[in-house]
Amino acid sequence: MFTDLMDEDGQAVQSNQFLVVDHGVGAIIDPGGNIAFNELFMALTRWFPAQNLSYVVASHADPDIIASLDRWMTSTRAKLVISRIWERFAPHFTKAGKTEDRVIGVPDAGGKLPLGKSELWLLPAHFMHAEGNFHFYDPVSKILFTGDLGVSMMTGEEARTPVKDLRPHVARMEGFHRRYMVSNKILRLWTQMARGLDVKMLVPQHGAPIVGKQAIAEFYDWIENLRCGVDLFDERNYQVPTARIDPQSNRVTAALRVA
Ligand SMILES: [Fe+2]
Numbered sequence: 001m002f003t004d005l006m007d008e009d010g011q012a013v014q015s016n017q018f019l020v021v022d023h024g025v026g027a028i029i030d031p032g033g034n035i036a037f038n039e040l041f042m043a044l045t046r047w048f049p050a051q052n053l054s055y056v057v058a059s060h061a062d063p064d065i066i067a068s069l070d071r072w073m074t075s076t077r078a079k080l081v082i083s084r085i086w087e088r089f090a091p092h093f094t095k096a097g098k099t100e101d102r103v104i105g106v107p108d109a110g111g112k113l114p115l116g117k118s119e120l121w122l123l124p125a126h127f128m129h130a131e132g133n134f135h136f137y138d139p140v141s142k143i144l145f146t147g148d149l150g151v152s153m154m155t156g157e158e159a160r161t162p163v164k165d166l167r168p169h170v171a172r173m174e175g176f177h178r179r180y181m182v183s184n185k186i187l188r189l190w191t192q193m194a195r196g197l198d199v200k201m202l203v204p205q206h207g208a209p210i211v212g213k214q215a216i217a218e219f220y221d222w223i224e225n226l227r228c229g230v231d232l233f234d235e236r237n238y239q240v241p242t243a244r245i246d247p248q249s250n251r252v253t254a255a256l257r258v259a
């Protein structure tokens with residue numbers, strides 16, 4: 001896990017990138033945008049010859065997940081593994097022809113991807129938050145990589161310390177999950193599936209890993225009871241706006257005064 005490969009000037013959200021290697025075969029998970037590429041590529045080579053990567057695995061198609069795709073397609077011979085519904089959108093991140101015969105489009109039901117002598121499980125996590133979204137389970141380390149689920153807002157330095165007690169951590173997750181997760185129905189369906197796995201560590205793309213049976217169980221309890229996304233939106237959120245945006249100050253000024 002790489003937690004702090006980007007300048008922390010507050011412009012871009014802190015992100016984690018992951019390398020999984022089994023018997024000489026390597027996959028990078030959610031390698032991120034262009035800000036992270038150079039440093040990540042160099043940091044990787046301490047553990048694995050980056051040019052030999054077999055897979056670039058993307059949980060979904062957001063810029064912080066895969067905007068560096070062109071660089072990875074150029075610097076390695078890896079195949080991109082991504083939801084089938086993003087398969088034809090991802091090539092927009094690259095120069096023409098770079099992804100030809102190099103995209104593995106994953107169907108909605110997911111699957112088990114061979115990795116060395118083991119495999120990486122691609123678990124359905126649609127609408128958490130992207131419409132085509134996967135989480136990744138490593139049956140050897142028993143780590144569940146949860147992309148934008150379980151994320152917390154903090155610095156790369158802080159993200160290195162795993163969370164063992166969920167209660168004080170909830171405040172750092174709550175706002176994000178209420179707005180970025182799509183609905184409580186999805187969270188409940190996911191939790192049902194996740195409880196069937198033996199998970200030692202739950203590792204999000206932003207912020208700190210959640211470690212240990214106790215904290216993971218508490219996370220499941222919290223998330224399956226969370227109202228979010230469309231649960232919280234009603235007609236008040238869909239009104240023709242009256243506020244004005246000042247492009248200079250980037251401030252929004254309140255409604256029109258009626259004469
Ligand atoms: Fe995302």
Ligand SMILES: [Fe+2]
Pocket residue numbers: 062064065147148205206
């Ligand atoms: Fe993200």
